[in-house]
Amino acid sequence: MTDLTLTRASLDSPTAQALILALNLELDQRYPEEGANHFRLDPEEVAEGRGGFFIAWRGSQAAGCGAVRLIDAATAEVKRMYVCEALRGQGIATRVLVLLEAEARRLGATRMVLETGERQFESVALYRRAGFVEIARYGEYVDSPLSLCMGRGLAD
Numbered sequence: 001m002t003d004l005t006l007t008r009a010s011l012d013s014p015t016a017q018a019l020i021l022a023l024n025l026e027l028d029q030r031y032p033e034e035g036a037n038h039f040r041l042d043p044e045e046v047a048e049g050r051g052g053f054f055i056a057w058r059g060s061q062a063a064g065c066g067a068v069r070l071i072d073a074a075t076a077e078v079k080r081m082y083v084c085e086a087l088r089g090q091g092i093a094t095r096v097l098v099l100l101e102a103e104a105r106r107l108g109a110t111r112m113v114l115e116t117g118e119r120q121f122e123s124v125a126l127y128r129r130a131g132f133v134e135i136a137r138y139g140e141y142v143d144s145p146l147s148l149c150m151g152r153g154l155a156d
Contacts, residue, residue, distance in 0.1 A: 006099050009055045011043040019065045023082040030119045041079045045069040052103045056092050063087045066096040068103050076104035078114035113151040115141045
């Protein structure tokens with residue numbers, strides 16, 4: 001996909017907020033039951049040196065997004081991965097994930113972890129193709145029965 005560009009963005013930008021709103025609306029549909037939670041991400045967690053939030057652009061259209069944040073000196077967490085429904089199946093999520101991995105390495109991480117949900121079939125398949133395996137729930141997800149946590153080491 002040669003017409004795709006990936007740019008660092010502020011989590012507070014209107015484009016970022018629109019993508020996150022779309023993601024949250026989709027999650028609300030997939031997880032309508034009581035107790036479903038869209039875990040937070042704060043701007044300082046993706047500030048330079050701690051993480052990054054990125055937007056995928058197809059021409060002038062925002063196609064998707066993703067973030068990475070350090071949760072300790074060696075571990076980076078993937079957050080807020082999303083691709084607009086009409087643009088799925090074109091490799092955008094894979095490109096975003098590759099960028100997030102590169103950013104995690106740049107920040108010194110040797111491992112990546114993430115939280116998704118088992119009803120997000122496309123996401124789980126993407127992460128498995130990228131080498132992620134299921135791990136025990138961690139951090140803020142420990143008591144979240146709808147969460148599926150995954151992780152993998154970062155190769156040099």
